[in-house]
Amino acid sequence: MPALGATNVSTRRVEIEFDEFINVKDAFSKVVVSPTSKTAPKVSSQGRKAIVQFDDTLRANTTYTIDFADAIQDNNESNKMNSFAFWFSTGEELDTLQISGMVLAARNLEPQQGMLVGVHTNLDDTAFTKTRLERVAKTDERGRFTIRNLKPGNYRVFALADVNNDYTWDNPAEDIAFMDMTISPYSEQTTAIDTIYDIVNSRIDTIVKRARTRFLPNDVLLSSFNIDRKTQYLVNYQRIDSTRLSLIFNAKSDTLPTLRLVSPKVDDDWYRLERSRFNDTLTYWLRPDLVAQDTLIVATEYQRPDSTQNLVWGTDTLKFLKPRPKKAKEKKKRKETTDSVVPIPVRHLGVTPPSSSIEYYAPLYFTFDEPVDTIDQSKIRLEMKSDTIWKPVDRRIELVKNDSLTLVRYKITCPWEFGAEYKLSVDSAAIVGMYGHSNQKVEQPFKVKEEEEYSNFSFTVDGLLQGVPAFVELLNASDAPVRTAKVVNGVAEFLYLAPGSYYARLVEDRNGNGEYDTGNYDLQQQPEFVYYYPKKINIKKNWEITQPWNIVETAIDLQKPEAIKKNKPATPKNSRKKQGEDEEEEDEYFDVNANPFDPNNSHRGGALNTR
Structure with missing residues (x-):
């Protein structure tokens, strides 16, 4: 009550009866009703019935669609009823047009499940950000959708990962998709041919022709994306060790925060900045005279969104405590002597040299454990083995910073010869770090891979x-x-x-x-x-x-x-892959009479490339 496709319906309670006991699972996230309203109807199940209770008065002369997606399951084995929808009209006529298609992630073509897809008859760009989508559907596990019961006319189509369930794109963190053009749905009558086979005699028994209505367009492709304007906030801050402070943000930013040392008071030039590509991970190397300070209080100013999502500058005051040194493991007691002298260990600049085998096209990479202050290039030599003799390469070799972001990664670039053996030598004290530590002697032989x-x-x-x-x-x-x-x-x-x-x-x-x-x-x-x-x-x-x-x-x-696709449909119950079956896409024919995005259509074609 009422019947599927009924007209002149006035009741606000819809009961849909099935031939067995059912449950409605995840109704809040899966079931959508068109036209949309501020107050969502209540969806429940009772025995063999799915019940939808509207709180608001139904609109006059309007076709309503209740799209259950796969929320309805049988009570015994939890088998899902895919793509089930129910519709009725409060007026004399029932709107019947449809728009079908698919939502894929723009960056990696992954099917987007559970996205809201809807239409606006208001063709202005601001409709998507100011008013609710008018008629909607949810994408299935293959990213497919069908918006049902549309009137003739022009529409703009949108997709939305509707985090706050308001049918409006008012949160920049939500993924979206939109069509550049307007769409005018229509239908056409076609003829479908069914063939009945005589299995006993291995021949065609009967060919049946039947009229069929085809709803178009049925190949709309929406490319979903995120505008990369997430609400930025400080995830973590810490003093990694005595030499470094770290700020970690949840999202990338075009602007860097400003830091002011409140205590102790010093001039502005008190750190060197090392940053990630998107400015979401920032490391501040402290000036040498601050390393011994137990506590640093820093005023950090960075951009964050206000209540209207506009970026404004705000300040946090952060306290960084010097980590306590880890306690050494207790050693066996030794006999103490009054004349014993404990030597002060000499600290050297830590160097991670390149490996013993390198790619033909790759530079030599070095990593240091603190930013580099000075490099004496004359103390760096590269030799190539000729027969049994090491000879200097006939070009100038320079150790240079790998990029503008990092302070501790350096490289040497050289046109290598396939299969050649080289030896890199770095004299002691050739490289001095910002804390005055110098390197020990490095001698690293390595070989370039063969062309074959x-x-x-x-x-x-x-x-x-x-x-x-x-x-x-x-x-x-x-x-x-x-x-x-x-x-x-x-x-x-x-x-x-x-x-x-x-x-x-x-x-x-x-x-x-x-x-x-x-x-x-x-x-x-x-x-x-x-x-x-x-x-x-x-x-x-x-x-x-x-x-x-x-x-x-x-x-x-x-x-x-399929091998690299992450969003794959769940394997149906009692479905097993045949031994030796290819994991790549199978060849499929396209039935011109079928909706390629109908989940119940076993011969699914592909979305047309409308780009």
Whole structure:
């Protein structure tokens, strides 16, 4: 009560009866009702019934949709009823149009489960941030959605990870997606053909043609992203040891905090800053005369959001205590003598030299245990072995800082020869740290890998829009980049690649900065488009491979290989994978009469690449 598809409904209590006992699980997070309202209806179960109680008066001449997703389960075995929805109208007519599609994470094409997808008839950009989405659906475990019971007309489509359940994007920490264009849903009549087979005689028995309504569009692709404007706060602060202070923030920032030493009072030049790439982890190396101080009181000023989410400067006063030295383990008692002298240990600059085997394309890296003050480059020598004799390399060698962020990591760059043996020598006291400690003598032999240990691999890329810059990332089994190459004249080349298994992702680098950039709703800017090579790439030693790749040949939702996909649908009960079954995507045909995002459609095609 009322019946599915009923009209002229006035009751605020909806009871949906099933043929067995059921439960409604996680109704608050899974069940959504359209049109949306400030007060959500109460959803419960009782025996064979799912009950929806509306607190507000129903709107006149409106089609209501109750989308249960997979919240309904049978009471005995907890089998889920996927994609179940119930609808009725308070007027004479029932709106029947639909919009279907999929939400994928823009950066890595992961299906986004549980995102709210909705529409606005108000086509202004501010509707998404000021008013509730009008009609909504939730994405399933494959990221698919269907917004049901729409009127004819023009709509804007949005997706929202609605943390505060207000159907509005008013929290910059929420993931979102939006369509650039408006959508006008429509339907068309098609003919579906069913074939009945005679199994006994192994022949076709009957071919049945039936009329079918197809609701379009059914291939909307939404790319979800985060604007990377999280509410910043100080996660932790500590005095790591006598020489260092540390500030750790929860989110990256474009601005650095300012620090003022309140006690003891000193001038401004009292630390050296070492920072992470995104300014979320900051290490302050103390000036030598402050190392002995037991307590430091520091006023820290940094940007944080106010109640209206605007960034304002605020100050915290932090106390840093010098850590107590760890107690040494008790030693066996020794006979004390009055004339015993305890020597003062000499502290040297700690140096972590490079390993004994290096890659052909890699520099030599050094790590020190304190920032470096001075380097005497004349005391650093690099020699190469020729037959049995060590000879100096015929170029100037310099130990330089690895980048502008770190204070303790340095490198030596040299054009190595394949398979050659080298020896690096650093004389004692060649390097002096900021606390006056100098290095002990370092002598490190190492060998460069042979050319035969590498392979050369390249993609010839098709499908890129002319003039759009791009780069390709080779990925490991964790979907993390290990090498990057620009696409130059349609080719992305990876020289001297170590043998192994890789995956690949292409980024359309619209602004040419060599990095992936997220979207910006205020500027109506989509995130940069990403494509995956749909297969695993196996590389063996001494191979030379050129692989063609048409980035739009495979539907976007079928591109990412299953082996590195993290958001995978749960395996249905009583479902077992056949022995030897391939773990990569299977070939599937596309039924033009079917909704490719219908979870109950076994022949699912891919989302059309509307980019």
